[in-house]
Amino acid sequence: MTKPDLTGIRIIHRAMRGDLHRLVALTEAASTGQTTFTPARAAALAAYIGQVRHAIHVHHTREDEIVWPLLERSAGAAVDLADLSEDHSVLDPLLAEMVAAADAFANGTGQPGALASAVRKLSDLLDEHIEEEERRIFPVIQKYVTGEEWEQTEKKFRKGGDVRFELAWVSEYTTPEERAFLRAKAGPMLTLMLALIRPGHRRRQRLLFGSAA
Secondary structure, eight states: OOOOOOHHHHHHHHHHHHHHHHHHHHHHHHHTTSSOOOHHHHHHHHHHHHHHHHHHHHHHHHIIIIIHHHHHHHHGGGOOOHHHHHHHHHHHHHHHHHHHHHHHHHTTSSOHHHHHHHHHHHHHHHHHHHHHHHHHHHHHHHHHSOHHHHHHHHHHHTTTSOHHHHHHHHHTTOOHHHHHHHHHHHOHHHHHHHHHHHHHHHHHHHHHHSSOO
16 A cells, blocks of 8 residues: 655645745735835736635635545544644635635725735735644554555545646645656656746746746
């Protein structure tokens, strides 16, 4: 029986946490006057936050709908998902708060401090949640789920996401070894898609964060 390969979900977790950390730093800098936002930059920030919000929402929804039932079938009493599911119920209101604050900031009715606070609350919760999930749940997946089951789970996981955004977004958080592994697994189509979408993604990174990924 092959073991599940958790490379993909580890990278997604890293991307979610890493981008929220960057957004915390950026919005807190805006709230203290260390960086300024033109209307175009504020609009780009709100759009970017909307895409990050969608990626996080799809991820935790797929865990609720696909991963948790798989673990309950495979591991039974060996896994307790109650507190992690409770975290998920808190995530959507925090995601909505962040998007509302970003939209208000972009249209001139909100303050950067409110946006920074919303991003910080979400980031702190997600850091704690992901650390706990990887510590407790990943070993259960490795012990009770087959490699074939996990591969089918990953295919279901990808449905509903914004592929153009998420490919470029996630690729920022891969190591060279992980990129080589993913290219070998996905084939030449992955390299082609990244070549097409990365230039636009990098332009937006420069506008928002001042550097290209």
